[in-house]
Amino acid sequence: MHTFIYARVSTSGQTTENQLLEIERAGYEADAIFADTISGKVPAIERPEFAKLMDTISRTRKPKRLIVSKLDRLGRDAVDILGSVRALEQAGCSVRVLQLGDLDLTSSAGKLVLSTLAAVAEIERDFLVERTQAGLARARVEGKRLGRPKVTNDDSVESIRNALSGGVSVSQIARDHGVSRATVIRVRDGEYAA
Template sequence: MRTILYARVSTRDQTAAHQLTQAQAAGFTVDEVITDEGVSGVSTRLAERPQGRRLFDMLREGDTLLVRWVDRLGRDYADVSDAIREFMRRGVVVRTVINGMVFDGATKDPMQQAVRDALIAFMAALSQAQAEAMKEARRAGIAHAKSLPDAKRKFRGRKPSYTRAHFREAQEMLAQGAGLSEISRVTGLSRATIWRMKTDPAGCEAALELWGE
C-alpha cells in the first residue's frame, strides 16, 4: 500500500517540493509524488491532465491519494466529486493535507456513508465557489490596475511582499476557515498582509498586476 501525493503546479511560484514539504510537516509519509505542471485547475479536468490521467491507471486498492486540498482533483463541483467517488470505488483512500480530510469508500454503515457523501458534496462545492471568487478578484484587480492614470501605473507604489502563489495559498486557507495566525505561519507573511488579502482581494490582485506578478 502506497501514499501518492498529487501536486498540481499552475504558476511559476508554486512547486511540487513545497507541497511535499507541507505534507511531510503534517505528518504524512509520501512514497511518490505525481506532478502536473502548467495546468489550470479551473479549465482542465483531472482525467484530461497528463499526470492526473496517470493516477487512474496507477492507484490500486489500499493505496492513499494525498492532495493539498480537494481543488487539486478537478476543475469544478462535478469533476471534484466524481473523481473522489471514482477513487473510492476503486478502494483508494483520498486524504487532504489541509484540515486532514479523509474520504474512504470502505465504510458500510449507512449513516457514515451519508455523512461522507454530504461532506464530499460540500467540499467540492466550496472548491468551486473559491475558484469563482478568485477569478472574480483577479478580474476586478486587473480592471482596477488598467483604470489607473499612466502616472500612477508607472509609480506602482511599493512592491507587494507576497507572490501570486502566496496570494492563492492564503485565499485557499481563508476559504477553509483558517485563522490569520495559522496562515501567517504557513506562508511566512505578516498578519497585516493576510488581513489585507482577506478584506481587499481585488486590491491585492491589482498590486500583483501592476508589478507584473
C-alpha cells in the first residue's frame, strides 16, 4: 500500500512537525509527504502541495491511502472536504483521518460522517443567510443606508472632474483626493454619482 501524508499549517511561523509526529505515532510510514503553508480559507485544490498530491495520486497505480491528522486539513469547509474526499476516492485512494479515530472517509461509516457534516454545513449556511436577510431588513426599516460608504461628495466629484479636464493624470488625482484610481475613472467615464 502506497501511503501519502498531507499536512497543512496557516503561517510560516508554524510547522507541520506535530501533525507528522502524530501520524508516525499512529503507525503510518510515509512513502510521500506533501505539506502546505497556506490559510485554511483557501480551497484544497488551490493549495500548491495538495494539487501536487492529487496529481501524484492520480498517476499511482498500486493501492494507495492518504493520511491526515485532522479533518480540516482536507478543505476549508464541509463542502470543500466532501469534494476533496470524493476526488481522492475516484482516484482509488482511501482517506484516513486520525482525529476521527483513524476513520477511513471512503468507507461506509466515513461516508456517513461526511454526509452528516455536509448536512450540518448546509443548515449553518441557511441560518447565516436567514440572519443576514433579517439584519438587512431591520436596517432598512430603521432607515439605515446599506452598502459601502461613499468616498466622495458632490464637491470632490466636481474637483476630480476639474482636475481631469485640466489634464492631471488619473493616478495623481487619486492620490490628491485619497480615492482609488477606479473611482477617478468612474467619475471620468460618467459612471459615478456622488
